[in-house]
Amino acid sequence: MSVQSPPQPPPQTSTRTRLRLERRMEQPRWLNILAPFILIIAALLVGALLLSLTGSDPWLIYRRMASVAYGSKYGWSDTTIKATPLILASLGVSIAFRMRLWNIGAEGQLYMGAFLATGVALNVVPPESPMWLMLLTMGVAGFIGGAIWGFIPGLLKAKLNVNEIITTLMLNYVAILWNNYFIYGPWSERGFGLTPQFPRNAWMPRFTDYATAVPALRGVTAHFGIFLAFFLAIVLWVVWRWTKWGFEVSIIGDNPQAARYAGINLSRKIMVVMALSGGLAGLAGMVEVSGVVHRLQERFSPGYGFTAIIVAWLAKLNPLAIIVVSYLFAGLLVGADEIQPAGIAQLLQGVILFVVVGGDMMLRYRLRVTH
Amino acid sequence: MSDSTPAFEMRNITKRFPGVLANDRVTFVGEKGEIHALLGENGAGKSTLMNVLSGLYHADSGELFIDGRRVRFNSPGDAIAAGVGMVHQHFMLVPVQTVAENVILGQQDVGFVLDTAKIEAEVRRIGERYGLPVDPRAYIWQLSVGEQQRVEIIKMLYRGAQILILDEPTAVLTPQETEGFFHTLEEMKAEGKTIVFISHKLDEVLSIADRITVLRQGKHIATVPAAGMTKPELASLMVGREVLFHIETPAIEPGEPRLILRDVEALDNKRLPALRKLSLTVRSGEIVGVAGVAGNGQRELAEAICGMRPITGGSIEVTGDNVTGAPPIIMIEAGIAYVPADRSAMGSAPNLSVAENLALKSYRIPPIGGRWFMNRRTMREQAEALIQAYDIATPSADTPSRKLSGGNLQKLILARELSSRPQVIIAAYPTRGLDIGATENVRNLLVDARNQGAAILLISEDLDEVFALSDRIDVIYEGEIVGHVSREEADRETVGLMMAGERVTKSASNAES
Incomplete structure (x- = not known):
């Protein structure tokens, strides 16, 4: 009858104030589009805090970095040089990520692509052959080199269900050491950690090579690999949006069980996707040795394959967004070269990844106060 | 029990999800020593209401009384401490642990070293008392589904649950097992416990429940004594029309x-x-x-x-x-068309759109699929037609399929499977x-x-x-x-x-x- 509380201690329910994470039922669309920008700004703010702790003026540093990277055509050229392999490698990892295959071996795949492209340039195609033949062969070789390095974890995953995170990570070290063996051993130039320079027809054309025709291009050392990167980004965008193959990948990525149920051959797809993913990273290695270094040498990649993971993630695996984000990270690398203390680029990259991963969760959840 | 205070009382509970009013000022009262059936179609708000009672959700407004005292649950732990236990449709047991270990899982007061013998004896005693025979030393993976359900119930009783919420408990039982299970419910009722019984099976509800509460579209429709009700009467209360x-x-x-x-x-x-x-x-x-x-x-x-x-x-x-x-x-x-048992785990890709899920098999062949490309416009047109023909309630063909209710998701799957003749x-x-x-x-x-x-x-x-x-x-x-x-x-x-x-x-x- 009556619901008066008898004089007893209250039941064991908490009356404290609590913070709870609640999953958002819907993510507003504007939030999804704005998210990367918000996250990057947040990351820069956190970075600024860290920088000011080292006693420097973050505002000054950021301004200087921006003007170095984006302030002149030479800045844009340098940024493009770094963006090129980054775009290709990011497109590569994004293919695997679309299917929830965590290929973190782009760095190794990049090295193997560079390795095979170098082998072809130095030992297979005669130096006097036409440039288009040389570059085409190197490109195919670079793709195959990376593809093999992606295919191996794919095969192990598909047939034996071996965790691809472990295998792709470990194969990075194998690839780098494999390269070291060749550049210090059979292919070494006088025992240094590099090969002889490629013949001229194995150099990817640069904008500055056309300076006689267009004087404005003088000193613009960016190479034509950027066209390949743009082209492949558009191809991938079309593949995801309009092809049966892309649709199958998105089904597998969302629900592998449903994909199997729909008659999709999962293991074949895993192998193909991993090979393609590695192949694009291999192309990144090829354009880097052909367009920038003109030989294979130790540590020719400042970790493009690892940065690619961050780029792909931040771009939400959208091929066109990968171009934008790659330019941002490339600018970070270029700008940081000019800045003390050294290592700022890596610091900011780390902070950005951290904020992105954490921030992504804040987008999917919201904070609720209960008491 | 001479105590006439209701075991629990939910007053004017309102719970809103984005775009859905899951519970709209629902009042639901359970007396001591009664079996109270909660009936309603999918999406009527039964689960939401019970999740509020068992501490999983927090009501936006409304009051909750346990044994006459106003309470606020912030977690299922709070609810269990107040004597409310829920047995979900999908069991929450650890397969590689024993029955006894599962029973004490999450208990705070068992100490650092487990007194296994004591726990096992208690599990056995509860089992015998309520007609829930199960070997406390058996591993969960060795048990049949019916036995696992007994473990879930024992788990709640072990924690001193006075109010037991059972979500479609008979779905996994044979007719014979169901009979035994009903005896258990009667035992618990005789002890003054309150049982909330969620079911779709009207025959069962009529044979076991004392009172029946019907929800429809988040609203309380009726609370009636089971005696004297008929199946068609209940069904029309639930659906709002003759069935x-x-x-x-x-x-x-x-x-x-x-x-x-x-x-x-x-x-x-x-x-x-x-x-x-x-x-x-x-x-x-x-x-x-x-x-x-x-x-x-x-x-x-x-x-x-x-x-x-x-x-x-x-x-x-x-x-x-x-x-x-x-x-x-x-x-x-x-x-061969296949309507799989698990609609969301196998039958659909939850984050893909309704249209894409409808084309999960037909994307390969004309008119949607070409040699390499797929015609998304045709896919969408076909989807619109199927949504019409199979009466799938969805905001649009582009809505992710995870947002559909169980019934509509099943219609989607049937539309896809049956339309291929x-x-x-x-x-x-x-x-x-x-x-x-x-x-x-x-x-x-x-x-x-x-x-x-x-x-x-x-x-x-x-x-x-x-x-x-x-x-x-x-x-x-x-x-x-x-x-x-x-x-x-x-x-x-x-x-x-x-x-x-x-x-x-x-x-x-x-x-x-």
């Missing part, structure tokens, strides 16, 4: 055999034999029901036919072609968890397909469904077909006994029905 329970299945002469299984053997996920020399035949224009308690090889049977599970022996023939061991794509091309349909638990309206709908779709000549294998543990739809019934037990009965000679007792593994010869089954 036909009888489905017309015109007599048609079955045609040629479309699906033939001979001595099929397959392993389950633990690599133990799941199908043992199983044979069956389905002909054009007939529905063959496979009746059985869950976990007797039904899932493996469906998957083996659809090429998703390798078979280790025997042969499968579809429309005269031997397709033994063929992959899913061959089975799809052979004309399949030769053979494998329908596993096609109406599980669906409300009356949606169930009626799904059953009619299956019968229509049969009338148009499809061969249908209906796998279900719901005897009502098997009896209502099937032309013939095969009973499965431990991976074998242990009995065949035709629709005319089928009676619940015989089939129930067969489901429990008893081999009943044809002559012994009486054909009174």
Whole structure:
């Protein structure tokens, strides 16, 4: 009858104030589009805090970095040089990520692509052959080199269900050491950690090579690999949006069980996707040795394959967004070269990844106060 | 119990989700020593209401009283401490631990070193007291689904639950097990405990409940004593209109055999034999029901036919072609449609749109699929047409399928599977968890397909469904077909006994029905 509380201690329910994470039922669309920008700004703010702790003026540093990277055509050229392999490698990892295959071996795949492209340039195609033949062969070789390095974890995953995170990570070290063996051993130039320079027809054309025709291009050392990167980004965008193959990948990525149920051959797809993913990273290695270094040498990649993971993630695996984000990270690398203390680029990259991963969760959840 | 304070009282509970008012000022009261059934269609707000009572959700407004005291639950732990326990439809047990270990899981006061003997004795005592026999030392993975359910209930009783919420508890039980289970409920009721019983099965609700509360579209519709109510009355309260329970299945002469299984053997996920020399035949224009308690090889049977599970022996023939061991794509091309038991885990890709899910199989072939490309405009047009034809309630064809209710997701799957005009349909638990309206709908779709000549294998543990739809019934037990009965000679007792593994010869089954 009556619901008066008898004089007893209250039941064991908490009356404290609590913070709870609640999953958002819907993510507003504007939030999804704005998210990367918000996250990057947040990351820069956190970075600024860290920088000011080292006693420097973050505002000054950021301004200087921006003007170095984006302030002149030479800045844009340098940024493009770094963006090129980054775009290709990011497109590569994004293919695997679309299917929830965590290929973190782009760095190794990049090295193997560079390795095979170098082998072809130095030992297979005669130096006097036409440039288009040389570059085409190197490109195919670079793709195959990376593809093999992606295919191996794919095969192990598909047939034996071996965790691809472990295998792709470990194969990075194998690839780098494999390269070291060749550049210090059979292919070494006088025992240094590099090969002889490629013949001229194995150099990817640069904008500055056309300076006689267009004087404005003088000193613009960016190479034509950027066209390949743009082209492949558009191809991938079309593949995801309009092809049966892309649709199958998105089904597998969302629900592998449903994909199997729909008659999709999962293991074949895993192998193909991993090979393609590695192949694009291999192309990144090829354009880097052909367009920038003109030989294979130790540590020719400042970790493009690892940065690619961050780029792909931040771009939400959208091929066109990968171009934008790659330019941002490339600018970070270029700008940081000019800045003390050294290592700022890596610091900011780390902070950005951290904020992105954490921030992504804040987008999917919201904070609720209960008491 | 002379105490007349209600065991719990939920007053004007409102819970809103984005775009949905799940509970709209619902008042729901449970007395001590009563079995109170909570009825309603899917999406009526039953689960939401019970999740509020068991501390999983927080009501936006409204008050909750336990034994007369106002409470606020911030977690299921708070609810358990206040004596409210819920047994979910999907059990929350750790398979590699023993019954006793599962029972004390999450308990704070068991100390650092477990007094296993004491816990086991207590589990045994509770089991005997309430007629829930289970070996405290058995591992969960060794137990049948019915036994696992007992563990869940014991877990709640061990924690001193006075109010027990059971979400569709009989869905996993044979008719015989259900009877035993009802005795348990009566025992608990006699002790003054309150039982909230969520069910779709009106017969059961009428036979066991003292009072019945009906929700519809988030609102409280009625609370009535069970005595004196009839099935049609309850159904119309739930649906808001008259419901036909009888489905017309015109007599048609079955045609040629479309699906033939001979001595099929397959392993389950633990690599133990799941199908043992199983044979069956389905002909054009007939529905063959496979009746059985869950976990007797039904899932493996469906998957083996659809090429998703390798078979280790025997042969499968579809429309005269031997397709033994063929992959899913061959089975799809052979004309097998599959309505899987798990709608969201297998039947759909939750983050893809409704249109994409409708095209999950047809994207390969014209008019949607070309050599390399797919025509998304055609895909969308087809989706719009299917949404219309199959009456799928969705905001648009671009909505992610995870936002659909269970019934609408099932309609989506049926739309996809049936619209391809399949030769053979494998329908596993096609109406599980669906409300009356949606169930009626799904059953009619299956019968229509049969009338148009499809061969249908209906796998279900719901005897009502098997009896209502099937032309013939095969009973499965431990991976074998242990009995065949035709629709005319089928009676619940015989089939129930067969489901429990008893081999009943044809002559012994009486054909009174």
